[in-house]
Structures are given as C-alpha cells and as structure tokens.
C-alpha cells in the first residue's frame with residue numbers, strides 16, 4: 001500500500017527496547033485510588049456517591065457532566081473516603097476535584113452483562129454503551145470516544161493509530177502484541193458504529209512483533225478487508241493529521257477535523273477498551289502504562305487501575321529516588337513533568353518516564369534566534385515557528401493567529417532542532433492560554449453588555465407603560481394616553497424584534 005511522506009518531523013532515539021523485554025503484568029492493587037472528575041476534554045463528571053459509601057468495582061461514582069463529558073467508575077471495590085481537591089497530573093501542579101476510594105483488597109466487581117455479538121446492535125446502541133463505559137481517547141487526547149463514533153458524515157476511511165511515535169512509550173506496542181484480537185474486534189465494532197468503508201491499521205516499522213501479532217489475529221478473525229500498514233518511524237508520525245497524510249495522502253484542512261475529508265482516527269488502546277465495553281459491558285477501569293527511564297531499575301509495562309498513585313508504580317518498578325531528576329507523564333517530547341508524585345494515573349496517562357540526574361544534559365543557555373529556518377523545516381504542520389515565536393514574545397496575539405498558532409500540535413520538533421536552544425513550545429503554550437483567556441474575558445463582557453442593554457430597554461418600556469396607564473386614568477387625556485400606549489406597544493415590538501431575553505434577565 002502506498003504511503004505519503006509528511007512535511008518535517010525528526011528522527012529520535014527510540015529507547016523502546018528497555019520496557020519491552022518482559023510481558024505486561026498487573027500493577028498491585030493500591031490501598032487508595034484517587035479518581036479525578038475531569039480526566040477528559042469537556043465538562044467534569046459530577047459525583048453520585050457520598051463519603052462513606054461502599055462501592056463495587058465498575059460502579060459509576062460520577063456521572064457525565066454534559067454532552068461532552070465522560071462518567072467515572074470505581075476501579076476497585078472499597079469505601080469512598082473523600083470527595084475534594086487533590087493534586088492531579090498538570091504542569092503547574094494544580095489540584096482538582098477527585099473522589100478517593102479506600103480499597104478493601106477484595107476487588108469485588110459489579111456483574112457485567114453477557115457477551116453480545118456487536119453485529120446485532122445498531123450504531124446508536126454501541127455509542128451509548130461506549131458513552132456509559134467512560135471511554136475517552138487513550139492515545140492522549142482524552143476526547144470522549146462516543147462523540148467520534150457519531151461523525152454525522154459518511155466515513156470513507158477508519159484509521160487505527162498504532163504508530164506510538166514518541167520515544168520510550170511502548171504500551172500500545174505491548175497491547176498489540178498481547179491483545180491483538182481485542183484490538184481488532186474493537187476496530188470492527190468502531191467500523192460498524194461509523195459504517196466505515198475501509199479500515200487501516202497503522203503501525204510504525206519499529207514494532208515488527210506488534211505488526212506480526214495483528215496480522216496473525218487478522219487472519220484468524222477472517223475479517224473484512226483491513227489493511228495493516230507499517231509506516232516509517234519518524235516523530236510525530238502518530239499525530240492524527242500526520243498519520244492521515246501518510247496512509248491516505250490527504251491533508252486535513254487548517255483548523256479542520258479529519259471527518260471533513262471522510263476520515264476517523266482512533267487509538268489502538270481505545271479500540272481495545274471499546275471491545276471490552278461492548279462485548280462484556282466493562283467500563284474503562286484500567287490501562288497499559290509504560291514505566292521507564294534511567295531512574296527505573298525494572299522498566300516495563302503494567303496493567304494499571306485508573307486512579308493508582310504514580311508513586312506506587314514508581315516504587316513497584318524500583319525507582320531510585322535518590323537519583324531522580326524528574327518524572328514525566330507521557331513521553332519526553334509532549335509529556336508533562338509532574339510536580340507531585342502523589343498524583344493518580346489518569347485515563348490518558350500512557351507512560352511514566354523517570355529521568356535520573358545527569359541524564360538530562362545541563363540545558364544549554366538560550367541564544368538569540370539566528371533565523372536559520374531549521375524549525376520551519378522540522379515543523380510537521382508546515383508552520384513558521386520562528387514567526388510564531390516573535391509574535392508570542394511581542395504579545396501580538398492577532399498576528400500570531402494569522403500564522404495559524406492553533407494548528408500547532410506542540411510536538412516540540414522545532415525546539416528540538418533549534419540551534420539557539422529556544423524553548424519555542426513554551427512560547428506557543430503561553431500565547432494560546434493568553435488568547436483563550438482574552439476570548440473568555442470578551443465573552444463574559446459581551447454577555448454583561450447584552451444584559452445591561454436589555455435591562456435599559458425593559459426599564460424604558462415599563463416607564464412608557466406606566467405613563468400610558470397614568471394618562472388613561474386622567475379625564476381629558478385620552479389622546480395622550482393612546483399615544484403613550486401606542487409608543488409602549490412600539491417599544492415592545494422593537495424589543496421583541498431584537499430578540500431580547502425575558503424581562504427577568
């Protein structure tokens with residue numbers, strides 16, 4: 001099958017072998033599970049339990065807080081001991097609302113439904129089951145999966161993303177090696193839900209065992225034509241738009257979504273979770289996580305309950321805390337450094353990278369931009385990173401948007417190749433957050449202004465109506481009263497034409 005190159009990208013040392021030498025093992029059941037209410041894009045989930053409640057594994061403890069949201073389930077049995085703020089994985093070390101469960105060690109489970117043949121289910125039922133299972137994009141995006149299963153347009157190509165292009169991370173690789181059948185059945189369920197005409201499974205060529213396992217499972221399943229495509233290992237080949245370009249030759253328009261060109265893309269781990277949800281009614285309770293890095297004595301992949309404290313996973317894998325520089329959740333390019341090791345593993349947490357002191361070279365000092373253009377050559381989105389940098393520095397937020405700042409996927413390729421060591425992505429994140437905050441301020445100001453104007457109109461109308469009533473009561477003022485009544489009616493008509501909200505706003 002033909003493959004198309006994408007612009008830019010960088011070749012990075014993989015560091016994948018370290019964590020793929022042993023089979024995946026379940027992580028020990030922690031004493032405490034901390035489940036953040038917001039582990040996804042969209043509205044936070046809303047608790048449906050209280051402190052002191054006993055819960056079973058798989059029980060809903062927080063319902064979806066809106067359409068774009070996902071419920072949270074107890075990942076083991078125990079007692080709810082707290083509902084409140086707790087540190088969560090976030091670059092600034094933020095706290096956020098979480099539900100804490102003291103586990104009882106019994107791991108007692110809600111009874112799951114009997115196995116169902118998905119072909120008997122209509123797409124809407126499948127979407128509902130996936131929504132109820134709390135499945136979000138497990139490749140890192142965290143977007144509620146059921147929404148992507150309702151694209152609202154015909155799907156020509158469904159792509160299963162097994163590229164896993166970022167160094168060190170191997171959980172998808174191990175998942176495909178060990179649970180290829182599950183991944184494949186999940187793909188078929190998604191295909192059925194979106195009625196995709198064709199399916200492609202894309203795997204980087206540095207994962208031959210995973211590709212072989214998937215091929216083997218495909219033969220056993222004798223499924224409809226599905227192409228397994230190996231793509232050259234080049235970061236960020238696993239970026240959604242880059243992968244679409246590689247396997248279809250099509251470009252997703254700037255600011256657009258893949259469905260605009262008839263493509264839907266899901267991660268392999270999401271597909272496996274979909275399989276368990278639809279076949280067994282099992283919500284998203286655990287995921288494969290790579291625990292690796294030079295500070296870890298036994299790098300490996302673990303099957304981890306969502307909500308397990310990161311510290312327990314680091315301990316389990318023999319982390320040398322005396323020699324620990326930092327722990328990154330995710331990979332070295334796009335991951336976030338954890339300010340607190342007590343944070344829990346969340347649904348999107350695919351890797352814990354424990355970096356030892358001395359492994360990171362002393363960061364060379366930042367020099368002025370020499371306009372070499374290396375960053376533009378490396379940018380997989382064909383942006384002009386140095387221009388973005390200048391406009392972010394000068395806080396010219398109008399100009400920076402003209403240069404498509406919001407198309408930047410924060411992959412870090414530009415900073416990686418920059419000879420002046422400029423932390424370019426920091427500038428882009430800063431500019432994005434400033435623009436979002438200004439937009440939010442403007443939105444609030446618009447609402448306040450609209451309310452004020454409506455109130456002024458209402459007061460004027462009421463005044464006119466009062467005057468009309470007053471005039472009617474006075475003998476010999478019939479003409480004046482009529483005029484005032486007409487005026488009041490005209491005011492009302494004008495206000496309703498302008499779509500004014502109800503009087504009590």
Ligand code: SF4
Nearest residue numbers: 369370372373375418
């Ligand atoms: S790579 Fe660095 S030095 Fe070169 S143009 Fe880009 S920002 Fe400037």
Ligand code: SF4
Nearest residue numbers: 379408409411412414
């Ligand atoms: S971080 Fe943004 S600007 Fe830099 S290479 Fe990646 S997409 Fe391009």
